[in-house]
Amino acid sequence: MARTIGRFGILLRTTAVRMSALYLGLFAICAVVLVFYVTDLTSSLLTYQTKQVVQDELKVLGNFYRRGGVSMLIGHIDRRSREPGANLYTIAASNGQILAGNVESLQSGILEREGWTERPFSYRRFYQPEGTPGHAALAEVIFLPNGMRVLVGRDLGEPTKFRSMVQRSLVMALGIMVIGALVIWFVIGRRALQRIDRVSQASQKIMAGDLGQRLPVSGSGDEFDRLSESLNAMLGRIERLNEGLRQVSDNIAHDLKTPLTRLRNRAEAALAGNEDGPAYRAAMEEVIDESDQLIRTFNALLMISRVEAGSAVAEMNKVDLTQIAHDAEELYEPVADEAGVCLSSRIQDGIEVSGNRELIGQALTNLIDNAIKYTAGCDNEARVEVALENGGDGIILSVSDNGPGIPENRRDDVKKRFVRLDESRTKPGTGLGLSLVDAIMALHGGRLDLVCNGDGNSGLRARMVFDRRG
16 A cells, blocks of 8 residues: 555656646636536526517517507417416516416516516416425516506526536536546556656666666657657667777787787897897887887777767768769879779769768778778789769769678678788788778768679678768
């Protein structure tokens, strides 16, 4: 019982329940006002209709009185009073004694004032049993020149029943709506509280260190789902950044240990040698080369981290991919000629995307440099092609070669930091080029695909795929 009361208290503190209670209160006030308004409007309408019926009847009686005097008036009233559903008719003397009509007695004072009765009055019908309550009516009293009184009225039994029926119907409808609103309020509030509890449980697991945990999504597409999806996307990004940080830490510990050890050994060898000899100078040059390589490695790591974090340097504008591709081809033509590689292009004109020119250019030059480096020295004629086309799945900027290629089961691995295949360890490099390209494409909402260039496993085609909406 205490647990139920506690959960109900928590339920009442939720925003959804408070808003529902506010709306329910406003609805109830409006509904009550509506009940009183409709009831009053119904009463006014019935009173107006009663007056119209009485006034029409008085006009008819006035015609009979002018044509035949009191005798004809009494005869007509006697006939009309016997008809089913007749109005109230009374002809009384100046002292109030009833002479004719279908009313046995009237509330005292009704015949003393001419005109429409201000309020409903009571009367008794003929043959009405003793002890039964009287009936209520509205009427108009006319004074004749001879002092006689004529009363024509309308019984309020049916209008009162109709008004009561309307009032009861409105009250019943209001009650049903209030009960339904309370049930819906409780169900919706309870459901919202349950979803918030699930979100809280998932959040506690995330705070405990389980970054793979995600907030629950019901699939209804409501505001809770949209909020959960946004937070899940944020958690996914945080998880990737943390995983990248962990991988970088591990890779630095393993992959940079060798060049640092080599740098130290060469420095020791230089100190142990002849300071004036050429060996000393050569050792110092090797130390500088190793230092430059380490600096390039750390610069590449810094660039990847900044790109993955969406750094402010990556300002997005409309850029001409066609011009970027031509510039990269022109830049690497001398390098390709020197390496004995045939560099060609197949570039479509007039293609633009939203992106950062420097980052896209950096990614493309990385791919061209890798293609030339790993294609040069192959048994067959080395060829590298830069292509730009508006393909079926987006705008594709690719670099293709006929080199040794990458095995299909290792194509995802080579996108990770410091990952190098055994066949490529004799080549210069840090294993960060494809990681940088992959990070740049993720920043631009695209992707990097590594596929075979032609039949078999020989050759590689690196595809930078941009979304057309970019």
